Amino acid sequence: MAGVDDLRIGVIGLGMRSRIADYAHRPGEGSRIVGVCDVDRTRVDRAVDHYGGDVAGVTTLVELLALDLDGVFVLTPDHTHEAIAVAALEAGVAAFVEKPLAITVAGADRVLDAARRTGSRLYVGHNMRHMPVILAMRDLIARGAVGEVKAIWCRHFVGHGGDFYFRDWHADRRNSTGLLLQKGAHDLDVIHWLAGAYTARVNAMGGLLVYGASPDRVDRSGQLMRDWFDPKGSWPPASVSGLHPVVDVEDLSMVHLALDNGVLASYQQCHFTPDYWRNYTVLGSAGRLENFGDTDGAVVKVWDRRSGYREVPNHVVEVPPGDDFHGGADPLMVAEFLRFVRDGTPTLTSPVAARQAVAAGCAATESLRSGGQPVDVPRLAEPLSAYFTGPPGHPSDTATRGTAMSGRSEGER
Secondary structure, three states, rough: OOOOOOOEEEEEEOOOOHHHHHOEEEOOOEEEEEEEEOOHHHHHHHHHHHHHHHHHHOHHHHHHHHOOOOOEEEEEOHHHHHHHHHHHOOOOOOOOOOOOOOOOOHHHHHHHHHHHHHHHOOOOHHHHHHHHHHHHHHHHHOOOOOOEEEEEEEEEEOOOHHHHHHHHHOOOOOOHHHHHHHHHHHHHHHHHHHHOEEEEEEEEEEEEEOOOOOOOEEEOOOOOOOOOOOEEEEEEOOHHHEEEEOOOOOOEEEEEEEOOOEEEEEEEEOOOOOOOOEHHHEEOEEEEEEEEEEOOOOOOEOOOOOOOOOOOEEEEEEEEOOOOHHHHHHHHHHHHHHHHHHOOOOOOOOHHHHHHHHHHHHHHHHHHOOOOOOEEEOOOOOHHHHHHHOOOOOHHHHHHHHHOOOOOOHHOO
């Protein structure tokens, strides 16, 4: 990056996820953090000390956006993403918005429309598209290892769910809509990506089966997860104490999805299992593949010959280890965002795909809370679809160019 001015990057929201901004702080190498923002002054002061130099520490978005930023990380609680992202985009600042893009479909569409109206660059933090295990499965599918994809099953075992998501704001549906959206946005996006299509219709069931019974509640305003989290966890799950004063999101959810290319999918999410990992099974016209583990040490196994029960597959793909948290996906994602800010280069992530994950999660939550009634997923308005992906073609088939590379549709480039 010699001879290239550093991008000026801001950070709003200095909670646990704010560590990803460290990957963007490379003074003299292309980007630097110049401003940090949070409503908690203590967190601001801590971040200023962490980054050092002349980084500005502020407590309002207005002050942060006044720092002549090239880009901003929006790492605040989910229900605030929409308003902050719109403000940043309207100020002409490229926005990295942590997933989910918003907690309603209307909110997600409002963010996309702000990017369309302003031409500002929008990036959504779906880091799983950079996880080695997901890339390995996608590569196998692209090479025809299982034939044509017909169905995808995903089981998400959230082993520390009670410790992570039921002790703070996540537990209150006003802040998240529900964990089918908040936590499931990742998996729904991956299902869409592997299948090459988006969800058209869902039905779901689930409930608050374990964590709703605990009378032990604590107001953790001003605390972060590291202030209470015990890496050993609480076991059995019913023994988890100090839950959020409001707990009205589900700890078990099961969803059936009909995708718009005919692929069928299912997604199960449980927050009281003893283990913590994701398992995807892809069923094709000529075989199936399945991951075992989802970070370092993971493998993807492929069965493509007939037999009875057979633990040993026909092919095994060892997933390369990552260099950091999330299998090394986070630094790759941040580097991609920075390239996107500077050059408008194509990305693995897609604002349209992020919106579709929100739409599927919201529809699934609506179905679950209506007793399993089928719900159709609202279609994305054609002007937004065309702006981000460029006609013709399905957004899923153009995910790498579906990020409004320079705020223009494909037909305008």
